[in-house]
Amino acid sequence: MSLAEALRTILTGPEQVSVNETVLEHHSKDVTSYHPGVTPDVVVFPTTTEEVSLVMQHADQNGIPVVPFGIGSSVEGQVVPIRGGISMDFTQMNSVLEVRAEDFLVRVQPGVTRLQLNQHLKEYGLFFPVDPGADATLGGMAATNASGTTAVRYGTMRDNVLGLTVVTADGSVITTGGLAAKSSAGYNLTGLFVGSEGTLGTFTELTLRVYGIPEYTLAARAVFPDVRSASQAAMGMMMCGVTLDRVELVDEHTVKVVNKFKGTEFTEAPTLFVEVSGNKAAVDHSFLLAQEILTEEGCLELEFDSDGAARTRMWTARHEAAFAFSASQPGKKLMTTDVCVPLSALPDAIVEARIAIDENGLDGAILGHVGDGNYHAVLVVDPENPEDMRRASHVNQEIVRFALERGGTCTGEHGIGLGKAKFLPAEHGAGAVQMMQAIKRLLDPKDILNPGKIFQ
């Protein structure tokens, strides 16, 4: 019996098991990244925890790799089934199971996307804040410990996943965490699984922390003479206790490319994008203080508005940056760096990154989450051009080296996947990596859970 035939005896619904070429191709790689695809042998679409468990039991008994798949928005090749086997697609498990408004909690299946969840939560006056940009699934976001522009206020997935239902390598089902906002009861398994990129277990249910939708949001765009003064302004605001929802930085060249490809006329200089929310009077007063600090740090131009459309327009140069670079060189792919450095190292890191990009004859956006020291150089590359790839890889390496020398991390939010496995020992040291590998062997002795990821 072929693998697909065997799986059809387990998943008996229509189209729950597919070997269709297009479906296999779709599950071979992440959507936008440069990592080459590898097709899985079969794609399964489970609908329940029990079905996931049955598939895992079959995989365990037969030593078949299993790679979880959400919408494929990972950027380090996490969803690439490099050893073939089963791609497990969670789009059929996309129900919001329970909204506990009074507890500020929701229970969801892993295939629910963040926009879908927020649409669902709106009527309760609640929202889920973690925003990695893409409309990723919550299972995928938990797998990579995603964060994004709101991490400065609301933290990462690890801070917002309270509990998980996990199917382990042998198909057992365990639950971790619970409905309490905090716990000191035993080892933090939830925090171990979040960020494990499908290598320790597969999530079939998540309990998430949600928040009241702020009454009022004020967004601002502040132009600075240089990256350093913009960063200083962000730190100054945080130091003075201005509660920032988002504080993003793009550099001069990034604004230029956005202007060119979006037809906008933003001042071509380092720009800070700020968002503050809460009750109107408090926000207005916070913003007065913010304005003072922005001005003190040499802000050349300041625009702010609370209106939704105006906020979106103002933030264009941030939101459309990666897209503008993609559009500027059609057919190419993106290699995105993702280091996170101590806050004080961020201005130098960004300046150095731009120099490295220029010196290597590449092009790309620079986007900084200034509140937490995480920034991306989004490099436009042709994966078919070895010289292009060599140069991009060199820039990536330089950016990571700079970060690690300052105690930073090679990945603030995208995860290790295939692309950053080579940096793991330099970041953590041999001892910690060996401990991680020992945990991997303990929980996945046959190496069937997303094999070949995280560790080289």
Added chain:
Amino acid sequence: MSLAEALRTILTGPEQVSVNETVLEHHSKDVTSYHPGVTPDVVVFPTTTEEVSLVMQHADQNGIPVVPFGIGSSVEGQVVPIRGGISMDFTQMNSVLEVRAEDFLVRVQPGVTRLQLNQHLKEYGLFFPVDPGADATLGGMAATNASGTTAVRYGTMRDNVLGLTVVTADGSVITTGGLAAKSSAGYNLTGLFVGSEGTLGTFTELTLRVYGIPEYTLAARAVFPDVRSASQAAMGMMMCGVTLDRVELVDEHTVKVVNKFKGTEFTEAPTLFVEVSGNKAAVDHSFLLAQEILTEEGCLELEFDSDGAARTRMWTARHEAAFAFSASQPGKKLMTTDVCVPLSALPDAIVEARIAIDENGLDGAILGHVGDGNYHAVLVVDPENPEDMRRASHVNQEIVRFALERGGTCTGEHGIGLGKAKFLPAEHGAGAVQMMQAIKRLLDPKDILNPGKIFQ
């Protein structure tokens, strides 16, 4: 050669190895809890990571238990060396190693206490927010994943420890995490060690997140007709986006006992204690909104002030509650429950806890961290009186049962230690507990790291 003699060849400084009766006795139990003491064979006072490593190597080679000790403020018997061996006292490792003000980070040794750290940070305009009440060591606080009254705003130790230096069971030294505010680089070892209560490794250095001291703090005391309306008011404020630093509840009987033993005249009814901080104008506006909500929910009496002395006086009934109960029955010990429930279950939980205490003829304070669903029944018990202990243990069990039935946890911040090990399987299920035990065996194969804790 005796154990002490052998250790003196490793730790050669004066008084680094002690078998003095008073010293052994001091390291036999936690300071205030009901758990009976067991004296260690020897107490060591290491001063460096290397010394800790050498002691661990000796312990590993000879199968000797090692129990870390800070100031002994744990409440579930975590520091009791129930199998004898070495009590490792960290009071000599009490240096603040580095303040990185611009990065909102500090590096400390594990024996630094939180008040010591805050004293040190003051000149930088920074503070470390986690406040479990006692002036615990930061190593100990990390070991139990402590939190306290500020968790509603700043989270728990797990949210604020960015990196650790850990000496493992065989004396190896590893580092976890780093100086970046967030990371998705491999498994979250930091989060696994935080809350592991000395059973997976011993911390010799911690990197902690710190925050700007708020410009202005407003504290309030709000009296309500019942526990439910007080809780509703707290939830209402959170829902409307009032950023609360602290929101604490004590019940009617607790206020009564405080009045009696402190000579105060607070209104004897359920009372909410609130603290809001930030820039003055924003806080004042937030508080206007808070006041509206408090009034709507039936607040009978509201007092608020920004002056330090007034704030302290106002909060007396919260701060002095446990002490007042201790003082009311001299010579007795405390058994403190520590469940954390989903927010909506908190009012019932508190009401039921008071009924259980009364019905069992016991006395004790009830203190609720209303912002995160964690509350304590602080029961006054005589450990020498079996009937007293039986009844207290029964109340504890009832309180935990109530919490677990609602998806809560048996310990929000004190940890499992000896006292709550019996509840672990009911809370997490056999599968998750087996996984925790497998991790314990993996990292401590000879069971020498604080043996007999967490698992029964």
